[in-house]
Amino acid sequence: MSVLMAEISWVEYERRLREENAIVLVPVGAVEQHGPHMPLGTDAILAGEMSRRAAERVGGIVAPTLSYGYKSQPRTGGGDNFPGSTGLDGDNLSRLLCDVLAELGRTGATKLAVIDGHYENQFFLTEGSEQAIRRLRAQGIDNVQILKMRYPEEVKPETLDYLEQFYPNGYPGLDLEHGGIMETSIMLYLFPHLVNMDKVPSDPPADFPPYDLYPHAAADWVPPSGVLTPATKSSAEIGKLLVDEFVDLVTGALEATFRSSAADSKRLIP
Numbered sequence: 001m002s003v004l005m006a007e008i009s010w011v012e013y014e015r016r017l018r019e020e021n022a023i024v025l026v027p028v029g030a031v032e033q034h035g036p037h038m039p040l041g042t043d044a045i046l047a048g049e050m051s052r053r054a055a056e057r058v059g060g061i062v063a064p065t066l067s068y069g070y071k072s073q074p075r076t077g078g079g080d081n082f083p084g085s086t087g088l089d090g091d092n093l094s095r096l097l098c099d100v101l102a103e104l105g106r107t108g109a110t111k112l113a114v115i116d117g118h119y120e121n122q123f124f125l126t127e128g129s130e131q132a133i134r135r136l137r138a139q140g141i142d143n144v145q146i147l148k149m150r151y152p153e154e155v156k157p158e159t160l161d162y163l164e165q166f167y168p169n170g171y172p173g174l175d176l177e178h179g180g181i182m183e184t185s186i187m188l189y190l191f192p193h194l195v196n197m198d199k200v201p202s203d204p205p206a207d208f209p210p211y212d213l214y215p216h217a218a219a220d221w222v223p224p225s226g227v228l229t230p231a232t233k234s235s236a237e238i239g240k241l242l243v244d245e246f247v248d249l250v251t252g253a254l255e256a257t258f259r260s261s262a263a264d265s266k267r268l269i270p
């Protein structure tokens with residue numbers, strides 16, 4: 001039986017909420033360049049896949065991915081000067097997420113999880129989650145809880161120690177890890193047919209000043225390939241390590257937050 005909401009009937013969906021008090025996960029991504037070697041949908045694809053794997057472990061249901069995200073920024077995603085990088089205004093992303101969460105809550109889900117795959121989304125998803133709780137309360141529904149996290153919310157220190165050897169200039173931090181070794185390795189492990197290792201650029205790591213500029217000064221700041229850290233040492237082996245770690249991270253967060261008996265779920269369906 002599928003964990004994907006789009007692949008089950010309303011009858012089966014309702015049964016899982018009523019009998020199992022299933023967690024409903026909402027993956028959020030972006031349409032954003034990821035260098036010449038990876039697809040524009042990388043963030044959405046990975047948020048969806050991490051959610052699917054976590055849902056299989058906790059008996060959850062994955063709602064359709066919100067595939068567009070907030071605008072790519074030069075220092076974290078290369079910015080808006082790449083054909084195909086297609087961002088939403090922040091208030092639209094907040095409202096989109098608010099509508100989805102509030103509808104899921106109105107029709108019976110009480111355990112909601114927003115799984116973010118795009119760095120720039122984070123505070124607009126916070127706003128959408130806050131607004132959804134406010135809207136549900138105004139409708140008299142006060143038993144909905146929303147967990148929100150980036151699937152790579154944290155990386156274990158020992159994993160960073162291990163990865164250090166693959167970064168010629170040292171680990172640059174998660175915000176510069178755009179189209180770099182971590183994302184490329186994860187894609188190589190999960191979706192190798194979507195990665196073209198022959199096209200991995202050899203740009204040096206990006207060197208940004210400690211501020212942002214508008215309009216974006218991407219032509220000066222961002223490596224022409226759009227990759228912010230060298231990805232040449234990527235491998236499916238590194239990818240497996242990271243996928244296992246991040247699926248554990250998401251699963252652990254869901255279990256810690258929503259661990260409770262299915263028995264109290266009956267009163268939760270309006």
Ligand code: ZN
Nearest residue numbers: 042043179183
């Ligand atoms: Zn990405």
Ligand code: MN
Nearest residue numbers: 043077118119
């Ligand atoms: Mn991104």
